[in-house]
Structure formats: C-alpha cells, structure tokens
Amino acid sequence: MENVIELQGVSKKFQTFSIDNIDLQIKKGYTTGFIGANGSGKSTIIKLIMNLLQPDRGNVKVFGMNHANHEKEIKSRIGFVYDSNIYYESLNLRDISKIVAPAYKQWDNKQFNKYIDQFELPLNKSIKSFSKGMQMKASIAIALSHNPELIIMDEPTAGLDPTFRRELLDIFQDVMINEGKSIFFSTHTTSDLERFADYIVLVNKGEILLHQSLEELREQYVLVKGSADLLDRDTESHFINIERSHDTFQALSKNVEEVQKVFNNHVVIEKASLDEIMFFMKSAHRNELNNSNYKYS
Numbered sequence: 001m002e003n004v005i006e007l008q009g010v011s012k013k014f015q016t017f018s019i020d021n022i023d024l025q026i027k028k029g030y031t032t033g034f035i036g037a038n039g040s041g042k043s044t045i046i047k048l049i050m051n052l053l054q055p056d057r058g059n060v061k062v063f064g065m066n067h068a069n070h071e072k073e074i075k076s077r078i079g080f081v082y083d084s085n086i087y088y089e090s091l092n093l094r095d096i097s098k099i100v101a102p103a104y105k106q107w108d109n110k111q112f113n114k115y116i117d118q119f120e121l122p123l124n125k126s127i128k129s130f131s132k133g134m135q136m137k138a139s140i141a142i143a144l145s146h147n148p149e150l151i152i153m154d155e156p157t158a159g160l161d162p163t164f165r166r167e168l169l170d171i172f173q174d175v176m177i178n179e180g181k182s183i184f185f186s187t188h189t190t191s192d193l194e195r196f197a198d199y200i201v202l203v204n205k206g207e208i209l210l211h212q213s214l215e216e217l218r219e220q221y222v223l224v225k226g227s228a229d230l231l232d233r234d235t236e237s238h239f240i241n242i243e244r245s246h247d248t249f250q251a252l253s254k255n256v257e258e259v260q261k262v263f264n265n266h267v268v269i270e271k272a273s274l275d276e277i278m279f280f281m282k283s284a285h286r287n288e289l290n291n292s293n294y295k296y297s
C-alpha cells in the first residue's frame with residue numbers, strides 16, 4: 001500500500017524534549033488520527049513533516065519526495081491547517097485569498113467562496129477581529145480550496161463549537177469520498193476519530209506507542225473490571241496496564257480470550273474506548289520507562 005508520509009529514523013532534540021529514531025508511515029487514501037497527551041510531540045512531528053522543523057537525524061518523505069529537493073511541489077499538494085493563525089492578522093480573507101491563490105496551480109476560487117459562505121465568514125473584516133473558531137474555519141477554507149491530495153491538520157477542531165465540529169467532520173468525509181485523498185490530523189477529541197478515522201497513531205513522550213486501524217483497535221482492546229482480590233502476579237500479566245482503586249480494578253487487555261479463560265465470568269469485559277486505550281497505554285509507557293523490564297505489547 002502506498003504511503004503519503006514516511007518518517008525513517010527521525011530524531012529531534014530540544015532542551016527538555018526529544019523524539020528519538022521514530023519511524024512512521026501514513027497510508028494514502030485514508031484518514032489517520034494522531035493522538036497523544038499535551039506535550040507528547042504531535043505538533044513537533046507535524047512540523048517535521050511540513051519542513052517547518054528539520055530533523056537532527058533521519059529522513060522525512062512526503063509523496064515519496066524529500067523537502068530538500070521538492071519543497072514547492074510537496075507544499076502545493078498539501079492542505080495544511082495549523083493550530084494558530086499563520087496569516088497576517090491585519091489582512092482580510094479577500095486579500096489573503098488573492099495572496100494565496102497564485103501560489104497554488106489548483107486554487108479554486110468558486111470552492112473558496114462556497115466554504116466562506118458555508119462557514120459564515122466575512123470576507124472584508126481583518127483576521128484579527130476573528131474569534132479563535134473563525135480563524136480555524138478560515139484556515140480550513142483556505143486549505144481545502146486548492147484541491148490538495150493530502151490534508152494535514154494540527155488540532156483543527158480546537159475552539160470549534162460542537163455543531164460546527166460535526167459539520168466539519170461531514171465536510172472532511174465528503175472530501176475523503178473523492179478517491180486518493182488522505183487526511184492526517186491531530187486532535188484531543190477522540191470522539192471525532194471514533195466517527196471517521198481509519199487509522200490511529202498514538203504518541204507519548206515523543207515515541208509512537210501504537211499505529212493501528214481503528215477497526216483492529218475496536219476488536220482487540222478490552223477494558224476489564226473486577227474485584228482487586230482477583231489480581232496476583234500471574235493474572236496481572238494478562239494486562240497492558242491496571243488501575244486499582246480500594247477493592248476493585250480496571251485494566252486494559254489486548255487478549256480477550258485469555259482474559260476470559262483466566263477469569264471466567266468473574267470480571268466484566270467491555271470494549272475499550274480510544275480515551276481508555278490512550279490513558280492505560282500512556283501510564284503503561286510511564287511504568288515501562290520507570291522499570292525497563294516491563295513490556296506492554
């Protein structure tokens with residue numbers, strides 16, 4: 001299967017944070033949701049993909065090309081929505097569209113005006129008078145109006161009200177029906193992903209903890225709830241991570257058959273939500289870092 005984004009052995013070190021030797025392949029024609037706690041490295045990885053940051057080591061390819069030799073072509077084929085306003089604040093949308101349009105061979109002014117109408121944005125007011133949600137809508141309208149093959153977004157639904165968020169997801173779904181397009185976006189709103197992502201990438205402390213199809217995640221991961229006295233060294237080994245309260249526990253497992261065999265019907269087994277998978281894997285990773293013998297997958 002063809003990849004639109006490929007990171008090979010990519011490392012980037014800041015003073016207090018580092019990404020160390022990561023590999024990541026994002027498949028063409030699918031929506032991939034990028035999740036992880038605050039400060040886990042999502043924006044940094046997106047900036048590396050967009051060449052807004054350069055890796056200390058490793059290789060970043062988009063559409064099979066390196067930025068060093070093909071930056072213009074790569075950027076012209078990407079619709080990029082960044083988590084803060086990258087346009088001049090004193091300009092209005094009419095001015096911005098005039099500046100942006102010539103940069104893209106495929107700019108579609110009719111489509112742009114359609115989005116501006118649909119998103120109820122004013123063309124003549126300066127961007128600085130826009131609310132955060134309006135700024136995000138403006139970025140999305142611009143990103144979608146040059147017929148990009150790949151849409152990369154850093155928290156596009158942040159600051160948007162639930163009604164518009166829903167509308168926007170429908171727009172992205174429409175865009176995806178157009179064969180061959182790919183979406184890669186970071187979010188903290190996992191319910192959005194449960195509705196329309198094909199693949200999920202989970203990052204924690206600059207490491208990719210998980211990259212799987214949403215369908216597989218739904219099938220494999222279960223949340224197990226039971227009485228704490230069922231736990232001992234052997235039974236605990238069937239879990240990725242366990243959260244204990246006084247006399248009960250909740251735990252994440254990837255192997256429902258094993259759990260059923262070990263605990264019979266003494267535990268309750270439910271499908272794990274993305275939030276639960278994220279929570280338990282993140283703390284399993286923390287335990288693993290504290291105790292290098294612990295293995296969570």
Ligand SMILES: Nc1ncnc2c1ncn2[C@@H]1O[C@H](COP(=O)(O)OP(=O)(O)OP(=O)(O)O)[C@@H](O)[C@H]1O
Nearest residue numbers: 014015016017036037038039040041042043044045
């Ligand atoms: N230019 C920089 N210089 C130094 N440190 C940086 C720089 N950019 C990011 N960091 C640090 O890298 C870490 C990861 O930040 P990043 O913005 O990638 O996280 P994130 O997962 O996008 O977070 P959030 O969900 O809160 O937006 C943070 O600790 C941040 O302070």
